[in-house]
Amino acid sequence: MTAAQRESARQERAQRESQENHVSGATVWLTGLPSAGKTTIAYELAGRLRAEGRRVEVLDGDEIRDFLSAGLGFSRADRHTNVQRIGFVSELLARNGVLVLVPVIAPFADSREAVRARHQAAGTGYVEVHVATPVEVCSVRDVKGLYAKQAAGEISGLTGVDDPYEEPESPDLRIESQDQTVRESAAALHALLTERGLA
Ligand SMILES: Nc1ncnc2c1ncn2[C@@H]1O[C@H](COP(=O)(O)OS(=O)(=O)O)[C@@H](OP(=O)(O)O)[C@H]1O
Numbered sequence: 001m002t003a004a005q006r007e008s009a010r011q012e013r014a015q016r017e018s019q020e021n022h023v024s025g026a027t028v029w030l031t032g033l034p035s036a037g038k039t040t041i042a043y044e045l046a047g048r049l050r051a052e053g054r055r056v057e058v059l060d061g062d063e064i065r066d067f068l069s070a071g072l073g074f075s076r077a078d079r080h081t082n083v084q085r086i087g088f089v090s091e092l093l094a095r096n097g098v099l100v101l102v103p104v105i106a107p108f109a110d111s112r113e114a115v116r117a118r119h120q121a122a123g124t125g126y127v128e129v130h131v132a133t134p135v136e137v138c139s140v141r142d143v144k145g146l147y148a149k150q151a152a153g154e155i156s157g158l159t160g161v162d163d164p165y166e167e168p169e170s171p172d173l174r175i176e177s178q179d180q181t182v183r184e185s186a187a188a189l190h191a192l193l194t195e196r197g198l199a
């Protein structure tokens with residue numbers, strides 16, 4: 001079997017599995033700067049969805065970097081590899097009826113597009129959420145002290161400061177977390193998922 005035939009067979013299998021699963025899973029990717037609120041919103045929403053009886057997983061960026069992406073750094077190539085690995089696992093789970101919340105920076109548009117294309121080819125739902133908290137707010141929150149470390153010259157290559165963040169041009173939802181509570185942010189995303197028949 002050629003590589004093209006293998007890829008075509010893989011896509012057919014993925015589409016068949018997606019159709020056979022009666023509960024529609026999807027990947028919900030929350031992209032944004034460090035301290036934007038991605039993780040907090042993901043866990044708040046996951047709690048609400050689980051209480052409603054939905055199968056949910058959160059693919060937390062930090063956990064992934066401890067296991068699936070252990071050894072990867074923050075170069076452009078490593079971030080791309082990290083995002084593709086997460087996208088691969090997420091699509092597998094989503095295809096099998098799980099609603100997968102992915103609070104991962106994913107700073108490069110081409111990396112995000114490759115993940116979206118993989119979902120599209122398999123017929124698996126994909127929702128992009130830009131947690132669009134401005135860097136001025138993120139750097140005050142500074143949950144992990146990274147902005148302070150960058151300012152002190154202890155680290156470099158911090159997304160949004162001295163490393164690129166390519167904003168999504170047309171996300172399915174943009175959350176301005178600086179203007180609302182965590183519950184309100186999670187509720188906005190819950191409303192979108194309900195509208196799309198995913199929650
Ligand atoms: N240089 C640099 N730039 C950006 N982020 C950094 C960096 N060093 C460490 N961290 C912390 O790593 C956390 C996980 O990153 P991600 O896997 O989400 O990033 S990426 O999509 O691969 O770019 C990410 O988690 P969040 O703060 O939850 O976004 C950061 O806290």
Ligand SMILES: Nc1ncnc2c1ncn2[C@@H]1O[C@H](COP(=O)(O)OP(=O)(O)O)[C@@H](O)[C@H]1O
Binds near residue numbers: 032141180
């Ligand atoms: N509307 C909101 N949505 C999400 N987080 C918020 C909001 N308002 C304030 N925060 C706070 O911002 C911080 C975001 O941290 P975190 O979720 O770890 O960000 P990220 O995962 O994007 O790095 C938390 O301390 C959270 O309580």
